Amino acid sequence: MSLRGKDILGLQEMTPEEILLILDTAEGMKEISEREIKKVPTLRGKTIINLFHEPSTRTRTSFEIAGKRLSADVINISASGSSTVKGETIRDTAHNLEAMSPDVIVVRHSASGVPYLLAQALKTPIINAGDGAHEHPTQALLDLFTIREKRGMLQGLKVTIAGDIAHSRVARSNIFGMTKLGMEVTVAGPATMMPLHIEKLGVRVITNMDEAIAEADVIMMLRLQLERQHQSLFPSLREYSRLYGLNLERLKRAREDLLILHPGPINRGIEIAPEVADGPYSLILQQVSNGVAIRMALLYLVVEGK
Amino acid sequence: MDLLIRGGRVIDPAGGIDDLMDVLIADDRISRLGKNLAERAPGTRIIQASGMVVAPGLIDLHAHLREPGFEHKETLQTGLEAAVVGGFTSVACMPNTDPVNDNPAITHYLISRARQVGKARLFPIGAITQGLGGGRLAEIGEQREAGTVAISDDGRPVMNSEVMRRALEYAGMFGMPVISHCEDLNLSGGGVMHEGWVSTELGLKGVPTAAEEVMVSRDLALAELTGSRLHIAHVSCAGSVHLIRQAKEKGIRVTSEVTPHHFTLTDEAVRGFDPNTKVNPPLRSAEDVRAIEEGLKDGTIEVIATDHAPHDLAEKDLEYTQAAFGMVGLETALGLALDRLYHRGILSLPQLLAKLTLNPARALNLDAGKMTVGAKADVVILDPERRWRVDGNAFRSKGRNSPFHGWQLRGMAMMTIVDGQIVMDQGLGI
Numbered sequence: 001m002s003l004r005g006k007d008i009l010g011l012q013e014m015t016p017e018e019i020l021l022i023l024d025t026a027e028g029m030k031e032i033s034e035r036e037i038k039k040v041p042t043l044r045g046k047t048i049i050n051l052f053h054e055p056s057t058r059t060r061t062s063f064e065i066a067g068k069r070l071s072a073d074v075i076n077i078s079a080s081g082s083s084t085v086k087g088e089t090i091r092d093t094a095h096n097l098e099a100m101s102p103d104v105i106v107v108r109h110s111a112s113g114v115p116y117l118l119a120q121a122l123k124t125p126i127i128n129a130g131d132g133a134h135e136h137p138t139q140a141l142l143d144l145f146t147i148r149e150k151r152g153m154l155q156g157l158k159v160t161i162a163g164d165i166a167h168s169r170v171a172r173s174n175i176f177g178m179t180k181l182g183m184e185v186t187v188a189g190p191a192t193m194m195p196l197h198i199e200k201l202g203v204r205v206i207t208n209m210d211e212a213i214a215e216a217d218v219i220m221m222l223r224l225q226l227e228r229q230h231q232s233l234f235p236s237l238r239e240y241s242r243l244y245g246l247n248l249e250r251l252k253r254a255r256e257d258l259l260i261l262h263p264g265p266i267n268r269g270i271e272i273a274p275e276v277a278d279g280p281y282s283l284i285l286q287q288v289s290n291g292v293a294i295r296m297a298l299l300y301l302v303v304e305g306k
Numbered sequence: 307m308d309l310l311i312r313g314g315r316v317i318d319p320a321g322g323i324d325d326l327m328d329v330l331i332a333d334d335r336i337s338r339l340g341k342n343l344a345e346r347a348p349g350t351r352i353i354q355a356s357g358m359v360v361a362p363g364l365i366d367l368h369a370h371l372r373e374p375g376f377e378h379k380e381t382l383q384t385g386l387e388a389a390v391v392g393g394f395t396s397v398a399c400m401p402n403t404d405p406v407n408d409n410p411a412i413t414h415y416l417i418s419r420a421r422q423v424g425k426a427r428l429f430p431i432g433a434i435t436q437g438l439g440g441g442r443l444a445e446i447g448e449q450r451e452a453g454t455v456a457i458s459d460d461g462r463p464v465m466n467s468e469v470m471r472r473a474l475e476y477a478g479m480f481g482m483p484v485i486s487h488c489e490d491l492n493l494s495g496g497g498v499m500h501e502g503w504v505s506t507e508l509g510l511k512g513v514p515t516a517a518e519e520v521m522v523s524r525d526l527a528l529a530e531l532t533g534s535r536l537h538i539a540h541v542s543c544a545g546s547v548h549l550i551r552q553a554k555e556k557g558i559r560v561t562s563e564v565t566p567h568h569f570t571l572t573d574e575a576v577r578g579f580d581p582n583t584k585v586n587p588p589l590r591s592a593e594d595v596r597a598i599e600e601g602l603k604d605g606t607i608e609v610i611a612t613d614h615a616p617h618d619l620a621e622k623d624l625e626y627t628q629a630a631f632g633m634v635g636l637e638t639a640l641g642l643a644l645d646r647l648y649h650r651g652i653l654s655l656p657q658l659l660a661k662l663t664l665n666p667a668r669a670l671n672l673d674a675g676k677m678t679v680g681a682k683a684d685v686v687i688l689d690p691e692r693r694w695r696v697d698g699n700a701f702r703s704k705g706r707n708s709p710f711h712g713w714q715l716r717g718m719a720m721m722t723i724v725d726g727q728i729v730m731d732q733g734l735g736i
Contacts, residue, residue, distance in 0.1 A: 012507070089624055111625035112509040113579030132627070134509030172509055196512065197503035 002305040007119040007126040008298055010135035011176040019177055023145050025297035026290070032069055033292055043072035046103040046303050050076045052129070053090070053109040058264055058288065059129050059138070063106050066295035072103070072303075094118045103303045107131070112169075125302045133167045139263050140173035142294040144181070146287050147218055150259055155182035160212045162188040162244060163222030163271055164233075166195040170263045171222060175201050188212030189222075189244060192233040209244050213254050220261040221246050224271050237270055247273040251281070259283055308332050308346055309726065314355030314687060318362055319660035320667075320676035329360055331683040334726040339679060353734060355687050358720060361659045362677045363395025363426075363684035364640065365666040368460070368485075368539055368563060368611035370632070371397070371428075374415065375404025380616040380704050382416070386425035388614075388636040388703035390730040393719030395684035396667075396674045397636075398429040400460045401438070408433035408444035410452035417453050425729050426722075427684070429455045429672060431485065434473045438462040443473060450480045455670045458485035460539060461586070463521060465491055471528050478534030483561070483669065485537045488521035488546070489513075489587065498627055500573040500588040508576065510626060513588050515543035522546045526553045529560055537669050538562040540613050542587035544597030551606045561669040562601075563609035566642035567633060567709065569598050575709060581622050581629035582709040585615075599652050608665040610658075612639045616705025634705035637696075642710070644690050644717025655690065683726040687734060690717045 003018055011019065032040055048067040052060050060076060067074040079093070090109070097105060104125045107115045112132030119126040130136040148154050159178055165171045165187045178185050179202040186204040187194070188211075199205050206212045213219060224240060234240045246260070260272075260281045268274045277284060309331040316339065317324050328343040329336065330350075337346065345352075371385035389397045399416065401407035407416065413430045420428035432454035433444040438461075446457055457477050463486070464470045470486075477484050494517040499505050501512020522538060526549060529536035541547060541564050550562050567585060572592050575583045583589060601607040615632025622629050643662065647653045653661075667675030674684060698711040722730035 089620075091623060109625065111627040113626045116579050117625070132509050133511075169509055172507070195506035196501055196514075197506055200503045201507070 003301050006302070007115070008137055008302060009115050009119060009126065009128050011137050011140050011173045011180070012135065014177070016180045019141070019144065019181065022141055022294065022297050022301065023148060025301060026145055026293040029296035029300070030290065030293035032296070033289070038069050039071060040069065041071045042300060043067070043070040043303055046072040047101065048072045048074045048104050048106065048299065049097055049102045050074065050106045051093070051097065051108070052076070052078050053114070054130070056108055056129070059108065062288070062291045063129060063295050066292050066299055069292070070296055070299060072299065090114055091117065091121055094122055098122050098124050104299060127298060127302060130169055133169050133172070135173045136169040137173050138291070138295055138298060139170050140177045142287055142291040143174055143220065143261055143263070144177055145290050145294055146261065146283050147259060149290070150283065151217070156184070157217045158184045158186070158215055159218040159220065160186045160188055160216040161220045161222065162209065162212060162246070164193040164224055164228065165189050165198060165222070166193045167225065167228070168222050174220065175203055179203070186212055186216070190234055210250060210253055213250060215255070216258065217255065218259045218261060219246065219254070221271050223263065223265065224267055226267070241270050245271055245273060246276050248275055251276060261287060264288070308337070308350040309353060309723065310343060310345055310350050311353045311355050311360055311685070311687065314358045314360035316360045316677070317656050317659050318677040319656055319664040320362065321678045323677070324656050329677070329685070331685070331723065331726045334683055336677050336679055336681045336683050339677070353687070353721065355734070358687050358689055359655060360685060360687050362663040362675050363686050363722060363724065364393045364662040365396040365672065365675050366394045366612050366614065366636065366639070367398040367609060367666040367670055369397050369399050369614040369636065370402065370616070371399045372616060373403065373419070374412070379618050382419050382428065383423050384702060384704050385614070385636070386420065386423050386428065388701060389426040390722040390724070391702050391719070392636040392638070393640045393686040393688060393722055394426055394636060395686065395722060395724045396427040396429060396672060398431050398455060398670060400431055400458060401433040402461050406433050406437050407431070408436050408438070410445070410448045413449055413452035413454050426724060427674065429670065431455060432457045434459045434464055434484065435469060440464050440466055440469065443469070443476060446476055446482070447480065450482060455672060456483045456485050456537065458487065458539070460485060460487045463487050463489045463491060467524055467528065470525065471532060474528055474532040474534040474536065478532060481671065483535040483537045485539050486521070486525045487539050488518050488525060490517045490520050493517035493520065497588070498584060499576045500590045502573055502591050504573040504576060508579070510576070515545050515590065515594070518543055518587055519545040519549065522549045526550070526558055526560060530556070530558045533559070535559045540565050540568065540587055540611070541598065541601070541607055542568050542590050543594045547597045547601040547606055551601070554606065561609060562607050563611040564598050564602065564607050565611060565613045566635060566639045566646070569595060569602065570642050570646050571709065579626045580709065581624060581626055582633060582707050584626060584629050584631055585633050586631035602647065602661070603652060608661060609669055610639065610643055610661045611666065612636055614703070616703050617707050618704070619706070622707045632707065634701065634703050634708050636703060637701050638708060638710050638715070640688065641694065641696070641715035641718050645715045648690060649716050683723060685723040686719050687721040688717065688719045692716070692718045692720070694718050
């Protein structure tokens with residue numbers, strides 16, 4: 001079995017079978033990172049370009065390590081600002097990169113839709129490493145992988161995604177993926193950060209954090225972008241933290257075997273208390289480890305599936 | 307040379323005419339209308355129009371022709387050529403040029419340049435405020451003398467309600483309507499598409515319909531207060547249609563327009579992130595389109611206008627969030643109107659043509675849009691059944707930014723006559 005399209009753009013257009021294929025492939029990849037010699041020749045002679053139009057440490061490093069563990073040559077391009085500022089359109093940049101015959105281009109961009117634009121324009125496979133507030137498929141896949149690793153299954157699990165849903169690509173990709181795999185998703189956060197008609201995506205919407213935690217098997221805290229404070233989305237960090245932060249007090253209401261996820265980077269003491277982030281329920285660092293396995297699986301499936 | 311248009315279905319909403327008859331054009335005027343007209347003089351050119359509709363030339367009261375200042379996007383030459391291809395014989399152009407048309411010198415320039423170009427007639431719209439800055443009023447009286455037909459800060463809504471009130475009062479002295487682009491910039495800020503469940507799925511910032519509705523409400527209240535004439539540009543949503551309908555029942559002097567893209571497309575078109583679907587106001591929901599169709603049917607919306615907004619690739623072929631707002635419309639408007647409104651049974655041909663001829667002429671007090679004997683001979687001959695495929699690369703406009711590229715449409719302009727001269731002919735006169 002292989003993936004249907006040439007690209008990995010989002011979980012919205014993936015079938016449940018494709019998602020499970022990626023998770024299964026990642027199981028095999030994870031073992032490579034645990035060896036003493038963390039390298040296999042699978043993608044030797046292949047070229048991966050990381051085209052990052054938005055600052056990123058974790059995701060870019062994760063893709064770079066994933067590519068290198070598969071023996072591919074990895075080139076990182078960081079560009080900041082919009083294409084108009086740079087004087088070359090993103091499409092032109094991409095055509096120029098394609099002329100150098102890469103085998104896959106990994107794209108991160110602050111504008112929703114850019115990976116779709118490039119996927120249409122180029123023959124080279126595109127992997128979406130996060131586009132605007134739209135999708136972040138590799139993050140959602142590593143989240144699913146981490147949950148499945150802990151629980152052994154996904155179907156029927158109750159997941160709460162909490163925080164700034166409106167501006168979160170992590171939330172969207174997880175909602176698309178989790179609902180496809182039969183998980184029950186609740187989104188929690190202030191009404192100002194709930195996008196219109198989010199319930200049409202098959203999720204329950206709650207503005208009270210204590211209620212949202214009560215029955216959850218998994219809680220995924222989203223990073224609060226601090227500049228939102230100036231957009232009248234919430235009055236102060238203090239109030240946000242009190243109403244929506246995950247702290248020990250609030251955790252008393254949760255199930256004993258709750259799993260806590262966070263896509264990082266975390267704001268300690270704002271959306272998550274330090275003792276929770278570092279506590280026994282937290283899977284934050286496992287998520288990062290699993291991210292490498294997921295990205296190895298995707299690079300392998302995309303490049304070898306050509 | 308005289309022109310004799312034979313055997314067409316003549317539809318002139320201004321004269322209440324809808325009948326098979328001939329039209330004789332002598333010099334620059336409509337000379338006679340009637341059955342089996344004889345030639346007046348030897349050498350008359352006969353145009354066989356059986357199966358065709360003969361109507362007053364279309365009027366577009368909302369176009370951006372970009373000259374002066376943005377000639378890389380459009381010039382009066384290319385814009386007015388595009389107009390006549392689309393069946394338009396009169397075009398009102400918005401003042402957001404560089405320099406802004408907020409003074410008589412620019413108005414004079416536009417009028418004289420358009421005369422050199424020929425093709426369609428040009429009616430400049432002046433700015434409401436100096437430099438479209440939203441503050442001090444432009445020299446509206448002097449501009450009126452120079453030839454402007456309305457005032458508008460289109461694209462830069464006047465956020466200060468006091469300034470808008472004074473503009474309505476002041477323009478009212480000259481009997482000139484104020485054309486309002488209704489958008490609360492605080493509510494719409496940063497939005498790139500309709501706020502609804504498609505924007506939620508795509509993760510693009512939405513513009514709520516309320517951004518339009520609050521300003522429509524405000525401007526209707528100001529029109530009532532001042533008794534002046536208000537024309538609401540590019541109505542995009544159900545709420546605005548309801549507000550305008552209520553205002554008309556109260557006797558407020560308001561007219562309004564809708565664009566072909568707003569009665570044809572919904573926010574679903576944004577899936578795939580094609581920047582050619584990015585327009586302001588944005589493409590709305592299916593319910594909004596239904597309300598607009600209702601408004602067209604019951605006369606709440608009396609004008610169809612293009613909001614023709616050509617852009618070059620450097621500003622359009624970009625990330626969705628970065629791309630410029632706007633789409634070209636002069637060469638697709640009639641086809642879309644016939645295809646989407648007439649052929650789908652929403653409007654009859656006379657109703658449809660009224661919204662493209664008589665009604666825009668009335669909204670801006672233009673001496674155009676009629677075919678009565680003695681009127682200026684601005685005529686369009688159209689084939690309502692003709693099927694054609696939209697080819698953006700064949701546009702006369704410099705703009706290629708159309709979401710309708712590749713669409714098959716039913717109905718097109720076959721010949722356009724301005725001042726008794728054939729300015730566009732798709733093979734009808736041969």
